Amino acid sequence: MGARENILARIRRAQGRPGGEPTAAERAAVREAIARHEVGPQPPFAHAPDRLAQFRKECDRLGTTHAQVASERDVPAEVARYLAANGLEPRLAGWGEFAGLDWAGAGIAFDNRPARGDDRTGLTGCFCAIAETGTVLLLSAPATPKVTALLPETHVCVVRTSRLVDTMEDSFALVRAEVGDPPRAVFFVSGPSRTADIEQTIVIGAHGPYRVHVILL
Amino acid sequence: MKVGLFVTCLVDLSRPGIGFAALKLLEGAGCEVVVPETQTCCGQPGYNSGGREIAKALARKVLAEFRDCDYVVAPSGSCSGQMKVATVHDLFQGEPDLPEFEALAAKWYELSQFLVEVLKVDAVPGKFEGTVTYHDSCSGLRELGVKMQPRYLLQMAGAKIAEMEGAERCCGFGGTFSIKLGEISTRMCENKCESIRATGAGAIVGGDLGCLLNIEGRLRRTGDKETKVLHFAQVIAGEG
Amino acid sequence: MQVQSMFFKQRASEKLGDELLQGNMRKAKGKFVDGRAKAVAEFGVWEEVRSHAAKVRDRALANLDAYLLEFEANATRRGAVVHWAETAEEACAIIVGIARANGVRKAAKSKSMVSEEVNLNEALEAAGVEVIETDLGEYILQLAHEPPSHIVAPAVHKSKEQVAELFVKAHGKPRLTEIPAMTREAREALRGHFLGADMGISGSNFVIAETGTTLTVTNEGNADMVTTLPRIHVVITGIEKVIGTLEDFATLIRLLPRSAIGQTVTNYLTLTTGLKMPDEADGPEQMHIVLVDAGRTKLVGGPMQEMLRCIRCGACMNHCPVYQNVGGHAYGWVYPGPMGSILTPVYVGLENAGDLPNAATFCHECAVACPVKIPLPELMRKLREQQFDRKLRPWPERLAIAAWAFAVKRPALYAFLSGIGARVAKWMGGREGLIHSLPGLDGWTKGRDMPAPAGRTFRELYRQRSLERR
Ligand code: SF4
Numbered sequence: 069m070g071a072r073e074n075i076l077a078r079i080r081r082a083q084g085r086p087g088g089e090p091t092a093a094e095r096a097a098v099r100e101a102i103a104r105h106e107v108g109p110q111p112p113f114a115h116a117p118d119r120l121a122q123f124r125k126e127c128d129r130l131g132t133t134h135a136q137v138a139s140e141r142d143v144p145a146e147v148a149r150y151l152a153a154n155g156l157e158p159r160l161a162g163w164g165e166f167a168g169l170d171w172a173g174a175g176i177a178f179d180n181r182p183a184r185g186d187d188r189t190g191l192t193g194c195f196c197a198i199a200e201t202g203t204v205l206l207l208s209a210p211a212t213p214k215v216t217a218l219l220p221e222t223h224v225c226v227v228r229t230s231r232l233v234d235t236m237e238d239s240f241a242l243v244r245a246e247v248g249d250p251p252r253a254v255f256f257v258s259g260p261s262r263t264a265d266i267e268q269t270i271v272i273g274a275h276g277p278y279r280v281h282v283i284l285l
Numbered sequence: 286m287k288v289g290l291f292v293t294c295l296v297d298l299s300r301p302g303i304g305f306a307a308l309k310l311l312e313g314a315g316c317e318v319v320v321p322e323t324q325t326c327c328g329q330p331g332y333n334s335g336g337r338e339i340a341k342a343l344a345r346k347v348l349a350e351f352r353d354c355d356y357v358v359a360p361s362g363s364c365s366g367q368m369k370v371a372t373v374h375d376l377f378q379g380e381p382d383l384p385e386f387e388a389l390a391a392k393w394y395e396l397s398q399f400l401v402e403v404l405k406v407d408a409v410p411g412k413f414e415g416t417v418t419y420h421d422s423c424s425g426l427r428e429l430g431v432k433m434q435p436r437y438l439l440q441m442a443g444a445k446i447a448e449m450e451g452a453e454r455c456c457g458f459g460g461t462f463s464i465k466l467g468e469i470s471t472r473m474c475e476n477k478c479e480s481i482r483a484t485g486a487g488a489i490v491g492g493d494l495g496c497l498l499n500i501e502g503r504l505r506r507t508g509d510k511e512t513k514v515l516h517f518a519q520v521i522a523g524e525g
Numbered sequence: 526m527q528v529q530s531m532f533f534k535q536r537a538s539e540k541l542g543d544e545l546l547q548g549n550m551r552k553a554k555g556k557f558v559d560g561r562a563k564a565v566a567e568f569g570v571w572e573e574v575r576s577h578a579a580k581v582r583d584r585a586l587a588n589l590d591a592y593l594l595e596f597e598a599n600a601t602r603r604g605a606v607v608h609w610a611e612t613a614e615e616a617c618a619i620i621v622g623i624a625r626a627n628g629v630r631k632a633a634k635s636k637s638m639v640s641e642e643v644n645l646n647e648a649l650e651a652a653g654v655e656v657i658e659t660d661l662g663e664y665i666l667q668l669a670h671e672p673p674s675h676i677v678a679p680a681v682h683k684s685k686e687q688v689a690e691l692f693v694k695a696h697g698k699p700r701l702t703e704i705p706a707m708t709r710e711a712r713e714a715l716r717g718h719f720l721g722a723d724m725g726i727s728g729s730n731f732v733i734a735e736t737g738t739t740l741t742v743t744n745e746g747n748a749d750m751v752t753t754l755p756r757i758h759v760v761i762t763g764i765e766k767v768i769g770t771l772e773d774f775a776t777l778i779r780l781l782p783r784s785a786i787g788q789t790v791t792n793y794l795t796l797t798t799g800l801k802m803p804d805e806a807d808g809p810e811q812m813h814i815v816l817v818d819a820g821r822t823k824l825v826g827g828p829m830q831e832m833l834r835c836i837r838c839g840a841c842m843n844h845c846p847v848y849q850n851v852g853g854h855a856y857g858w859v860y861p862g863p864m865g866s867i868l869t870p871v872y873v874g875l876e877n878a879g880d881l882p883n884a885a886t887f888c889h890e891c892a893v894a895c896p897v898k899i900p901l902p903e904l905m906r907k908l909r910e911q912q913f914d915r916k917l918r919p920w921p922e923r924l925a926i927a928a929w930a931f932a933v934k935r936p937a938l939y940a941f942l943s944g945i946g947a948r949v950a951k952w953m954g955g956r957e958g959l960i961h962s963l964p965g966l967d968g969w970t971k972g973r974d975m976p977a978p979a980g981r982t983f984r985e986l987y988r989q990r991s992l993e994r995r
Contacts, residue, residue: 080590082822083590090591090594098591098592109573126789201789209805210802215806218746218749250798258791265662266661266685266707269704275747294933298947300978322984325936325939331930335911335913423890454846455888465922466847466880466968467971468538476850498975501976502973
């Protein structure tokens with residue numbers, strides 16, 4: 069008998085169930101329990117009357133900066149302003165969905181490709197954002213590479229306020245409704261990377277970005 | 286109202302004055318106090334050393350001794366935790382006498398809780414001038430919720446309370462732990478003593494004799510012969 | 526990791542005398558505890574979520590086999606290969622086998638306590654694979670050739686000066702004094718490893734049955750590199766980590782970072798399910814999930830099953846006054862603090878775990894802090910009961926308990942003996958009323974005096990009072 073069979077048999081023996089593997093009825097019961105998708109208690113602030121204000125508040129706590137623009141057309145100008153204000157080079161690697169905007173007009177070199185190890189700034193959109201924790205949620209797919217949010221020192225993320233949900237549970241419901249099975253990477257980003265591994269002192273910028281800037285529209 | 290006084294083995298052996306202080310407080314509040322002569326120990330040392338059967342035997346003995354009392358009161362959060370929590374949540378789970386232990390647990394009180402919550406005293410015989418700092422013993426605090434009651438009583442006696450840093454942190458006593466792992470226990474106690482010293486209070490007061498002997502032992506060993514180490518019952522009974 | 530837990534007492538003694546370590550521990554002390562307290566206070570429904578979390582963990586543990594198969598079926602459907610390992614050796618053999626079959630030269634690892642349990646790094650290195658720890662704390666310890674001393678903050682016992690020293694040796698650059706600069710230097714040193722590794726190895730805080738998902742929870746982003754960049758991703762985790770649904774994960778993740786360090790959310794949470802699509806820029810081509818038993822089934826179904834709820838947040842050790850004073854290395858195996866005092870004896874054998882079940886005053890701080898309501902002191906007491914029943918404690922201790930138990934059940938004898946004891950001890954205490962040393966109780970009297978008894982027992986005095994009153 070292999071390890072799998074031994075482990076399963078040991079569990080069943082210890083928990084007083086006969087046989088070497090779960091019965092069809094046991095499996096069905098588990099599936100049924102799963103299918104209920106029971107939602108646990110949530111903190112009161114997760115359902116704030118002003119969802120956007122809650123999102124912004126959490127962003128502030130995490131060190132995520134944010135700005136509001138009127139429409140997608142205004143994104144390049146806001147990116148240009150942000151990069152200049154932080155003394156960053158006006159060049160970025162971005163997701164294809166933003167390639168059609170007028171980057172040249174804003175003085176930015178836009179590389180329509182996944183970010184590489186040496187890119188300084190990455191521009192992404194997101195699947196949705198979560199107000200409770202100030203989080204943006206990215207789903208992996210050919211057009212939405214995760215590396216663009218991860219490798220550069222600066223991550224700029226465009227968030228449509230229509231895609232703002234209250235909680236993580238709500239974001240999962242949205243994934244189920246719109247995508248089905250979760251894709252390979254479901255990537256929750258909450259502020260710039262950090263570490264406190266040396267003397268429990270928080271340092272912003274560990275392996276991931278040093279800066280996260282959210283552009284709300 | 287017939288109140289049984291559970292003296293505790295440590296008070297019996299080492300600091301009978303605490304037992305008499307408790308007696309004075311209860312009698313002073315009009316209770317008819319009985320002190321069963323055959324009482325010895327609640328069984329916690331056995332329980333915490335893995336001797337479950339010993340603990341059960343002693344719990345049954347305590348049950349028999351206090352069966353006909355309306356209340357049982359102990360000047361210790363630790364022994365009270367043993368009789369109120371360990372018996373019903375663990376030792377007698379699934380045993381036929383569980384209901385009797387539940388009844389005992391319901392009428393069993395730590396002294397400060399009894400004075401404040403049941404007797405609702407609004408005056409105490411003791412007068413204390415000066416500042417004390419209060420150490421919250423673990424079982425009383427985390428198992429029974431003893432926190433404000435002793436402070437309230439101490440203030441009634443006129444004591445000013447200077448809270449120490451980490452009042453709720455364990456002093457390192459832990460019963461047999463203090464001997465088995467004496468070096469760690471001593472360090473934990475030293476941390477506690479540092480907090481006590483930093484308050485500048487003239488007395489360290491607590492509700493469990495084990496912790497108090499531990500703290501006193503460390504203070505004296507490190508040269509502090511001044512700071513008084515007292516049970517709150519002594520202070521509020523005016524026997525400190 | 527080699528088990529050293531039988532030497533807990535000696536190791537603790539060394540740690541208590543280690544000034545450098547004591548200084549480093551003092552710096553860390555309070556940061557975790559205060560952070561958690563604040564996060565819990567502003568949360569509002571902590572107890573409700575805690576209870577729900579315990580329930581969802583229990584639900585999966587109660588039907589562990591069926592949940593594991595559900596996970597396996599879904600993970601397999603998404604293209605992962607699920608492996609099962611009964612022992613540490615089997616787990617290592619499986620991963621070494623994957624490395625060999627794919628010609629792996631370099632593996633980048635994100636933090637995994639299970640991999641510490643099974644000594645994975647040694648096994649891979651013996652097979653010629655270079656292993657790079659990428660969590661900053663683990664990286665520091667890999668340079669120092671030391672095991673972690675905390676499950677969340679592995680290098681909590683090191684000072685920045687000690688880290689600077691290690692970095693000078695490893696990176697060959699001028700000594701740094703500031704923590705942000707050190708962090709940047711490590712980032713730069715590790716970037717190449719992420720991009721050059723053939724294999725990424727991560728743990729998984731939970732595995733989700735519903736979707737066949739594994740996941741990582743980090744602040745640094747290293748796990749995201751490890752699970753995204755190399756062509757092979759290996760997950761090593763314990764069989765007890767299975768939960769039902771994404772919603773269950775949402776509940777648990779509200780508790781985990783708050784309990785660990787007082788953070789509302791970690792910077793990165795990544796759910797990984799399946800493989801890279803043909804036209805994707807990133808993601809692994811192979812995914813292997815190794816489910817490890819290595820002692821866990823000993824807890825299943827028994828009186829200590831609750832321990833398997835553990836979500837490895839570290840709150841129990843952060844709040845433990847014993848841990849705070851001796852640090853993690855004293856415990857002598859992978860898991861320190863209260864949770865380690867339970868897991869170590871169970872996983873490596875009670876007879877090898879020495880004093881661990883006794884390394885607690887039962888102050889209950891851990892039980893109050895534990896986000897999944899594990900009754901840690903009660904479980905430690907169960908181990909003490911096993912030690913007692915199996916006569917594993919030293920004989921003088923057993924004799925003392927037996928003698929005490931004999932007397933304490935016999936009131937007349939007890940009254941007689943305690944009467945003598947009170948008098949003798951009073952005499953020993955002399956004028957000051959302090960006993961400076963007591964044979965058999967030197968654990969106490971080495972560092973403390975024993976305040977001497979008053980001389981007569983309460984029992985005697987009370988009887989006298991009753992007689993006088995009559
Ligand atoms: S036992 Fe509880 S407190 Fe300790 S690490 Fe596990 S979940 Fe956290």
